[in-house]
Amino acid sequence: xxxxxxxxxxxxxxxxxxxxxxxxxxxxxxxxxxxxxxxxxxxxxxxxxxxxxxxxxxxxxxxxxxxxxxxxxxxxxxxxxxxxxxxxxxxxxxxxxxxxxxxxxxxxxxxxxxxxxxxxxxxxxxxxxxxxxxxxxxxxxxxxxxxxxxxxxxxxxxxxxxxxxxxxxxxxxxxxxxxxxxxxxxxxxxxxxxxxxxxxxxxxxxxxxxxxxxxxxxxxxxxxxxxxxxxxxxxxxxxxxxxxxxxxxxxxxxxxxxxxxxxxxxxxxxxxxxxxxxxxxxxxxxxxxxxxxxxxxxxxx
Amino acid sequence: xxxxxxxxxxxxxxxxxxxxxxxxxxxxxxxxxxxxxxxxxxxxxxxxxxxxxxxxxxxxxxxxxxxxxxxxxxxxxxxxxxxxxxxxxxxxxxxxxxxxxxxxxxxxxxxxxxxxxxxxxxxxxxxxxxxxxxxxxxxxxxxxxxxxxxxxxxxxxxxxxxxxxxxxxxxxxxxxxxxxxxxxxxxxxxxxxxxxxxxxxxxxxxxxxxxxxxxxxxxxxxxxxxxxxxxxxxxxxxxxxxxxxxxxxxxxxxxxxxxxxxxxxxxxxxxxxxxxxxxxxxxxxxxxxxxxxxxxx
Amino acid sequence: xxxxxxxxxxxxxxxxxxxxxxxxxxxxxxxxxxxxxxxxxxxxxxxxxxxxxxxxxxxxxxxxxxxxxxxxxxxxxxxxxxxxxxxxxxxxxxxxxxxxxxxxxxxxxxxxxxxxxxxxxxxxxxxxxxxxxxxxxxxxxxxxxxxxxxxxxxxxxxxxxxxxxxxxxxxxxxxxxxxxxxxxxxxxxxxxxxxxxxxxxxxxxxxxxxxxxxxxxxxxxxxxxxxxxxxxxxxxxxxxxxxxxxxxxxxxxxxxxxxxxxxxxxxxxxxxxxxxxxxxxxxxxxxxxxxxxxxxxxxxxxxxxxxxxxxxxxxxxxxxxxxxxxxxxxxxxxxxxxxxxxxxxxxxxxx
Numbered sequence: 025x026x027x028x029x030x031x032x033x034x035x036x037x038x039x040x041x042x043x044x045x046x047x048x049x050x051x052x053x054x055x056x057x058x059x060x061x062x063x064x065x066x067x068x069x070x071x072x073x074x075x076x077x078x079x080x081x082x083x084x085x086x087x088x089x090x091x092x093x094x095x096x097x098x099x100x101x102x103x104x105x106x107x108x109x110x111x112x113x114x115x116x117x118x119x120x121x122x123x124x125x126x127x128x129x130x131x132x133x134x135x136x137x138x139x140x141x142x143x144x145x146x147x148x149x150x151x152x153x154x155x156x157x158x159x160x161x162x163x164x165x166x167x168x169x170x171x172x173x174x175x176x177x178x179x180x181x182x183x184x185x186x187x188x189x190x191x192x193x194x195x196x197x198x199x200x201x202x203x204x205x206x207x208x209x210x211x212x213x214x215x216x217x218x219x220x221x222x223x224x225x226x227x228x229x230x231x232x233x234x235x236x237x238x239x240x241x242x243x244x245x246x247x248x249x250x251x252x253x254x255x256x257x258x259x260x261x262x263x264x265x266x267x268x269x270x271x272x273x274x275x276x277x278x279x280x281x282x283x284x285x286x287x288x289x290x291x292x293x294x295x296x297x298x299x300x301x302x303x304x305x306x307x308x309x310x311x312x313x314x315x316x317x318x319x320x321x322x323x324x325x
Numbered sequence: 326x327x328x329x330x331x332x333x334x335x336x337x338x339x340x341x342x343x344x345x346x347x348x349x350x351x352x353x354x355x356x357x358x359x360x361x362x363x364x365x366x367x368x369x370x371x372x373x374x375x376x377x378x379x380x381x382x383x384x385x386x387x388x389x390x391x392x393x394x395x396x397x398x399x400x401x402x403x404x405x406x407x408x409x410x411x412x413x414x415x416x417x418x419x420x421x422x423x424x425x426x427x428x429x430x431x432x433x434x435x436x437x438x439x440x441x442x443x444x445x446x447x448x449x450x451x452x453x454x455x456x457x458x459x460x461x462x463x464x465x466x467x468x469x470x471x472x473x474x475x476x477x478x479x480x481x482x483x484x485x486x487x488x489x490x491x492x493x494x495x496x497x498x499x500x501x502x503x504x505x506x507x508x509x510x511x512x513x514x515x516x517x518x519x520x521x522x523x524x525x526x527x528x529x530x531x532x533x534x535x536x537x538x539x540x541x542x543x544x545x546x547x548x549x550x551x552x553x554x555x556x557x558x559x560x561x562x563x564x565x566x567x568x569x570x571x572x573x574x575x576x577x578x579x580x581x582x583x584x585x586x587x588x589x590x591x592x593x594x595x596x597x598x599x600x601x602x603x604x605x606x607x608x609x610x611x612x613x614x615x616x617x618x619x620x621x622x
Numbered sequence: 623x624x625x626x627x628x629x630x631x632x633x634x635x636x637x638x639x640x641x642x643x644x645x646x647x648x649x650x651x652x653x654x655x656x657x658x659x660x661x662x663x664x665x666x667x668x669x670x671x672x673x674x675x676x677x678x679x680x681x682x683x684x685x686x687x688x689x690x691x692x693x694x695x696x697x698x699x700x701x702x703x704x705x706x707x708x709x710x711x712x713x714x715x716x717x718x719x720x721x722x723x724x725x726x727x728x729x730x731x732x733x734x735x736x737x738x739x740x741x742x743x744x745x746x747x748x749x750x751x752x753x754x755x756x757x758x759x760x761x762x763x764x765x766x767x768x769x770x771x772x773x774x775x776x777x778x779x780x781x782x783x784x785x786x787x788x789x790x791x792x793x794x795x796x797x798x799x800x801x802x803x804x805x806x807x808x809x810x811x812x813x814x815x816x817x818x819x820x821x822x823x824x825x826x827x828x829x830x831x832x833x834x835x836x837x838x839x840x841x842x843x844x845x846x847x848x849x850x851x852x853x854x855x856x857x858x859x860x861x862x863x864x865x866x867x868x869x870x871x872x873x874x875x876x877x878x879x880x881x882x883x884x885x886x887x888x889x890x891x892x893x894x895x896x897x898x899x900x901x902x903x904x905x906x907x908x909x910x911x912x913x914x915x916x917x918x919x920x921x922x923x924x925x926x927x928x929x930x931x932x933x934x935x936x937x938x939x940x941x942x943x944x945x946x947x948x949x950x951x952x953x954x955x956x957x958x959x960x961x962x963x964x965x966x967x968x969x970x971x972x973x
Contacts, residue, residue, distance in 0.1 A: 037629040037630050037680060037681050038630065038679070038680075040681050040688065040690075041629075041630070041677070041679050041680050041681050041690065042679075044677075044681070044688070044690035044691050045677070045678070045679070045690070047691060048676070048690070048691045059418060059421075059423070060423075062418060063415075063418060063419070063423070063429055066415065066433075067429055067432040067433060070432060070433060070435075070436055070490065071432060071435075073445075073448060073449075073452060073458075073490070074435075074436075074439070074448075076448075076452075076458060077444075077448045080451075088451075089451075089454065089456045089457060091461075092458060092461055092462065092465075135342075136342040136343065136346075137343075139339045139340070139342055139343070140339065140340055140342065140343035142339050143335075143336050143337075143339035143340040143343075144340075147335055147336040147339060148336065149333035149335075149336025149337055149340075150333055152336065155340065155344075158347065159343070159347070162347070162351050164546075164600075164601075164604075165351065165355065165597070166546075166549070166550050166593075166596060166597055166600060167550070168550070168573055168576055168593045168596060169354070169355060169358050169593045169594065169596070169597045170350065170351060170354035170355060170358065171580070171593070172354075172358060172361065172580055172586055172589055172590050172593065173353065173354035173355075173357035173358050173361065173590075174350060174354050175580075176357070176368070176586070177349075177353075177354070179368070193346060193350050195342060196342050196343065196345050196346025196349065196350060197342050197343035197346050198346050198350055198351075203343070227335070228335035228336075228339070229335070229338075232339070253438055257439075257441055257442040257443070259441075259442075259443055259552070259553045259556075260552055260553070260577075263577075264581060274443075275442065275443040275444075276443075278443045278444060278447060279443055279447075279557065281447070282447060282450070282557070282560075283560070283561070290451065293447065294447075294448070294451075297443075297444035297447055297448060298444070300442070300443070300444045301439055301442055301444045301445070304438060304439060304442070305435070305439075308431075308435060308438055309431075312427075312431050315434075315438075316430065316431075316434065316497060319494065319497045319498065507705075507707070509703055509705060509707040510707055510709060510710075512672075512674050512694070512701075512703070512707065513701070513703060513707040513708075513709075513768075514709075514720070515673075515674070515693070515694045515695050516672060516673075516674075516694050516695065516697075516699065516700065516701045516721075517695075517720050517721030517724055517768070517772070518695045518696070518721055518724040518725050519695060519720075519721075519724050520695065520724075523724060527709075527720070528709065531711040532710070532711060616710075616711045
């Protein structure tokens with residue numbers, strides 16, 4: 025039925041209305057379907073590489089290449105065991121190393137950056153504007169410019185081949201992004217809270233500890249999560265400062281897979297790769313909303 | 326003095342970790358790096374002042390330097406616009422209140438989080454292997470894939486695809502920006518006989534311009550700093566034939582493989598200046614196409 | 623042929639019905655106002671006519687063409703939004719020209735129309751400015767200008783004056799009225815302000831909770847309201863309503879006394895009596911009521927007296943501006959049976 029054949033004179037209003045409504049609903053459904061198909065296909069393409077890696081981690085090596093299928097014909101769980109012990113040092117050590125470095129870094133980041141953010145957002149002190157401008161400018165410094173002098177500094181301190189160059193900077197609020205994130209959050213807390221506490225005789229330290237910090241848990245959590253993800257995946261830092269395989273973090277260990285072994289053992293390699301990103305995926309799944317909100321909040325000043 | 330201390334104590338107390346870090350890890354190293362760029366330094370012996378020699382060598386004689394610049398430029402110029410187009414396209418598809426938007430958003434964003442990891446770089450290396458997944462798919466359609474990893478003509482595309490795969494992050498920002506455009510403007514345009522294409526170019530794009538600009542600058546800077554992917558896929562050297570010699574990879578090699586710290590510092594400064602230059606250009610051109618809502622006059 | 627015809631139009635959001643079966647014929651060339659309290663569905667109705675909202679049931683026809691699935695861009699109408707909806711990144715000139723450019727009109731024609739609209743609305747000096755540089759009233763005129771240049775067959779206004787301050791609102795009302803007189807195009811106007819409705823409309827549609835209460839000219843609505851809702855909604859200050867009982871041709875008004883029931887009106891049992899403030903006489907009348915003044919509102923041209931009477935009701939009475947009344951003074955009021963409005967037990971007009 026087209027509109028041309030329907031006139032009010034021919035049919036009752038209800039019938040006419042129903043005809044229009046059904047035609048429109050049909051068109052809307054088709055459009056929605058197309059859109060969903062597009063989105064589903066795109067998201068499958070996006071996810072496929074990860075799924076393929078997961079599947080390949082369970083296949084014997086000769087079935088990996090060229091095989092597009094996502095379901096292994098036989099589940100070769102041994103890949104995980106083999107990969108775990110494939111390198112001269114077992115992955116237990118690597119995961120432990122990564123955990124230590126990451127956890128300490130996260131703690132350092134959250135504490136020192138929230139201190140700095142509190143100072144910028146809530147406290148008055150002379151020179152504040154200048155320091156703030158300088159802090160924002162550090163956001164634009166590429167790591168590579170400071171990498172070499174920092175390396176030389178740590179070399180002279182004897183800190184190379186330890187975790188100190190990776191952890192200590194985190195306790196010195198080295199990542200301005202988190203300071204910025206928390207400042208945005210602190211700004212949303214009403215100043216009256218601070219003022220009421222001040223009238224009650226609280227020192228700035230008390231105010232931070234008892235009021236600002238508890239109320240900022242979402243911001244701190246967001247910072248902690250991003251810090252966790254970025255530190256866990258960090259490659260250049262460990263690459264430069266860790267030379268002893270015993271000290272390697274997981275990303276460095278993974279790289280050894282391809283450099284030392286050359287070509288063989290893909291199954292075990294993928295198995296370890298899967299395990300290495302598992303914590304990140306887990307964090308992502310659990311804290312998804314916080315993460316996405318954190319991105320949006322930092323993106324739109 | 327006393328009064329100064331009293332008034333500012335709390336502020337500086339809380340700021341002290343950052344202050345220490347700022348001087349020790351930011352300002353100090355930046356100045357040191359500048360100094361080193363004028364020296365010849367291999368760590369074993371003290372730095373030797375050589376004036377502008379590093380820079381002369383870099384610009385006049387170092388072929389690898391120009392190659393690294395070229396590769397990095399190519400990467401930035403191709404991957405960033407493509408990434409943003411995907412991000413905007415998918416954001417617009419998600420914007421119309423789809424029910425499962427939470428799922429899609431998460432699914433599209435996940436690669437952004439994982440994209441910088443070594444695991445993904447390793448995966449990518451295998452995907453683009455001559456017998457790997459990508460070529461298998463191409464063969465399904467009757468084509469034949471090239472030697473992605475060993476053919477200098479094609480190798481950069483592996484990293485470009487990796488970059489585009491991570492469009493989720495700018496996509497989220499585009500989503501937020503799209504939400505900020507009042508629905509009424511589209512309704513008024515609808516009544517003004519504007520079709521979907523016209524609505525996109527006359528309303529969406531101009532009003533999204535600040536967000537596009539933000540994403541553009543951010544992604545551009547990220548692209549210039551890209552390291553892990555190129556390092557892993559090229560085996561750390563920029564192979565094959567320096568076709569993956571990202572500037573950051575070149576810098577790393579000069580500093581830590583050849584221990585030419587002075588030269589590497591000069592390279593680092595050139596990188597800094599290039600990023601600053603491009604950012605400045607972006608800001609300067611933004612005058613012509615980015616209009617902010619709350620400007621006066 | 624009516625300009626717009628609505629037949630059994632319904633609207634629901636999911637399972638929640640908002641509009642329950644509206645039948646309405648908009649005559650060509652009239653200024654029709656949809657008025658009602660917030661939530662009554664007037665804006666929704668307007669947007670359905672515009673094509674911005676889905677029609678859940680019923681048909682809407684513009685001219686002799688049913689437009690249920692005709693997109694808004696093809697309905698040849700213009701709309702002025704409450705928040706103006708000017709394109710913030712375009713100059714005023716480009717805002718005005720936008721619709722015409724979309725219709726692929728020749729350049730000279732566009733320029734001519736833009737200049738003409740700018741002249742009528744006196745916004746010629748503003749043509750190169752951006753919306754953020756304009757005041758509220760100027761923005762409103764640009765929004766109207768954008769509607770005029772299209773020379774549509776139908777104008778829609780969605781509470782266009784609500785965002786303006788009181789003085790500007792009065793000014794714009796006059797401008798809109800003169801615009802209507804000049805153009806003569808059919809206009810459908812939505813507002814919650816009954817003063818706007820009364821002053822501008824050729825016909826008014828009073829809506830309440832998704833239903834039409836009454837359709838009529840301002841005169842009809844004021845002098846012959848069809849029910850209690852319309853009676854108390856139209857007219858400011860509000861009509862006085864008293865509970866009453868009718869028996870055998872006589873009406874006992876709230877225990878204050880009786881009025882004869884006019885012969886053409888038939889009523890029995892519990893009813894309501896309505897008297898507008900200006901219909902209450904000061905001094906004795908057919909029904910005389912004694913009361914005490916509890917509040918005096920002096921407006922210059924008239925005075926409004928709040929009078930408490932024996933039944934506990936407070937009557938609002940209009941007195942001439944020069945009169946001197948004081949709070950706590952006793953006062954005698956009179957009600958005439960032929961002036962009063964009678965409403966039956968369901969609130970419907972009697973006779």
